[in-house]
Amino acid sequence: MIRIDGQPILDAAQMRAAEAQTIAAGTGAEALMARAGEQVAEQVRRLTAGAEVLVLCGPGNNGGDGYVAAAALRRAGHAARIAACASPTTAAASAARAAWMGPVEELGNAAPAPIVVDALFGIGLNRPLGAEICEPLRHLIGNARLSIAVDVPSGVSTDDGSSFAEVPAVDLTLALAAVKPAHVLQPSAARCGDIRLLDIGVEVSGPVRVASAPQLRPPSARDHKYSRGLVAVVAGRMPGAAALAATGAGRGGAGYVRLLGSATDRLPHAIVRQRFSAEALADERVGAVVIGPGLGRDDKARERLDLARASERPMVIDGDALHLLGEAPARVPTILTPHAGEFARLFGDLNGSKIERAIAAARRANAVVVFKGADTVIAAPDGRAIVHAHAPAWLATAGTGDVLAGVIGAQLAGGADVFTAAANGVWLHAEAARRAGPAFIADDLAAHLPAALGACL
Ligand SMILES: NC(=O)C1=CN([C@@H]2O[C@H](COP(=O)(O)OP(=O)(O)OC[C@H]3O[C@@H](n4cnc5c(N)ncnc54)[C@H](OP(=O)(O)O)[C@@H]3O)[C@@H](O)[C@H]2O)[C@H](O)CC1
Numbered sequence: 150m151i152r153i154d155g156q157p158i159l160d161a162a163q164m165r166a167a168e169a170q171t172i173a174a175g176t177g178a179e180a181l182m183a184r185a186g187e188q189v190a191e192q193v194r195r196l197t198a199g200a201e202v203l204v205l206c207g208p209g210n211n212g213g214d215g216y217v218a219a220a221a222l223r224r225a226g227h228a229a230r231i232a233a234c235a236s237p238t239t240a241a242a243s244a245a246r247a248a249w250m251g252p253v254e255e256l257g258n259a260a261p262a263p264i265v266v267d268a269l270f271g272i273g274l275n276r277p278l279g280a281e282i283c284e285p286l287r288h289l290i291g292n293a294r295l296s297i298a299v300d301v302p303s304g305v306s307t308d309d310g311s312s313f314a315e316v317p318a319v320d321l322t323l324a325l326a327a328v329k330p331a332h333v334l335q336p337s338a339a340r341c342g343d344i345r346l347l348d349i350g351v352e353v354s355g356p357v358r359v360a361s362a363p364q365l366r367p368p369s370a371r372d373h374k375y376s377r378g379l380v381a382v383v384a385g386r387m388p389g390a391a392a393l394a395a396t397g398a399g400r401g402g403a404g405y406v407r408l409l410g411s412a413t414d415r416l417p418h419a420i421v422r423q424r425f426s427a428e429a430l431a432d433e434r435v436g437a438v439v440i441g442p443g444l445g446r447d448d449k450a451r452e453r454l455d456l457a458r459a460s461e462r463p464m465v466i467d468g469d470a471l472h473l474l475g476e477a478p479a480r481v482p483t484i485l486t487p488h489a490g491e492f493a494r495l496f497g498d499l500n501g502s503k504i505e506r507a508i509a510a511a512r513r514a515n516a517v518v519v520f521k522g523a524d525t526v527i528a529a530p531d532g533r534a535i536v537h538a539h540a541p542a543w544l545a546t547a548g549t550g551d552v553l554a555g556v557i558g559a560q561l562a563g564g565a566d567v568f569t570a571a572a573n574g575v576w577l578h579a580e581a582a583r584r585a586g587p588a589f590i591a592d593d594l595a596a597h598l599p600a601a602l603g604a605c606l
């Protein structure tokens with residue numbers, strides 16, 4: 150079992166192509182199914198201390214994995230039953246069922262068991278689940294002490310994480326060969342429980358990955374405040390939001406933070422307040438301009454945004470500034486940090502999964518796009534993307550986005566490229582939230598950034 154951090158994410162078509170290559174290279178479909186099923190059985194055995202296992206099998210190869218797993222459990226002396234919703238329709242699944250010596254119960258009539266393994270549907274689910282499948286599945290998962298999904302929980306759409314059925318979450322999902330979008334995108338990610346990857350010998354690679362902890366560089370003896378990164382945060386109508394961004398930048402690793410424009414009284418003394426001016430932005434030592442938190446949307450805000458863009462400094466554009474942004478692609482290194490509402494306003498005509506839309510948006514804007522949410526996608530114009538799926542839900546509170554813009558600004562000013570800066574910032578922000586515990590307010594969050602950062606050195 151492998152942790153999924155940093156692993157490639159493949160959609161169903163990419164997964165099938167990788168599988169086909171492995172088969173073309175000489176490993177048959179049945180051999181792959183044997184590896185998958187036996188590894189599932191091994192994990193079930195480790196986790197269940199001999200309790201009775203009910204394996205639910207569907208008509209395709211996901212069901213085939215289930216037949217193999219049940220047979221392997223039985224061989225190992227484990228009490229295993231099978232319930233199926235239909236007969237196998239693939240050669241490999243038919244062979245796997247033929248090798249199962251025990252009875253096969255009707256899904257609708259199966260009695261609950263303490264351990265349930267869901268091998269009904271995997272990446273081949275292509276339409277809503279009928280009630281004759283959904284209801285027993287709900288009942289059996291609901292009555293199990295431990296539920297484990299093979300590849301993906303039945304009822305989720307592999308490629309976009311949408312739901313084909315209302316079924317309770319499982320405790321553990323064993324992804325086969327690669328992580329799929331359904332494991333990291335909402336709402337399906339919340340249905341997966343813990344997720345682990347099983348290596349079944351299919352080589353996978355691709356430009357979309359699960360987020361992983363950054364490897365940050367501590368300052369060296371030669372560093373000084375400017376080389377560590379000067380962040381200019383542009384304030385506006387609501388100075389508190391800009392103060393949160395400035396604090397996020399300071400505690401997120403910047404060497405120097407300047408707040409340009411009106412400031413609140415309660416600002417750390419280390420953050421330098423300065424009048425907003427084109428000259429202040431033109432300082433060549435400014436490594437990143439953060440603009441948007443509390444900026445306002447009036448003429449003055451627009452003027453500040455225009456001047457900030459004209460300064461040709463690397464930019465983090467958030468909040469109100471996203472509302473003022475035109476359609477022209479960025480000409481300088483730029484990171485946009487929209488939440489769902491801002492994304493819809495800017496890129497509402499794009500289709501596809503959240504990952505696909507974020508990549509298309511990044512191409513159109515010629516900028517890195519941090520499409521925020523419970524499943525934050527960081528996308529680059531060249532097609533790379535990182536999905537951060539496990540930020541604490543407590544982050545859904547006012548002002549945390551302002552802190553994030555500041556942290557990303559600090560990473561950018563510190564010398565990271567736009568894609569890395571955005572990914573690092575999202576990771577540090579989520580890690581700080583984890584350390585902050587429940588029900589924090591945005592003001593508390595920045596205090597946990599240094600420890601989050603320290604864990605990445
Ligand atoms: N990753 C790998 O390399 C390997 C993965 N394996 C496993 O294979 C499945 C994918 O198998 P596949 O047969 O392509 O698909 P499924 O098993 O998920 O399901 C397809 C069957 O389900 C029927 N279907 C689809 N939607 C519904 C629905 N809503 N209600 C009822 N039936 C449905 C579909 O029927 P059609 O009418 O659409 O044809 C199929 O019969 C993968 O997830 C892994 O578990 C390999 O075992 C090893 C290699």
Ligand SMILES: [K+]
Nearest residue numbers: 267270301303
């Ligand atoms: K499944």
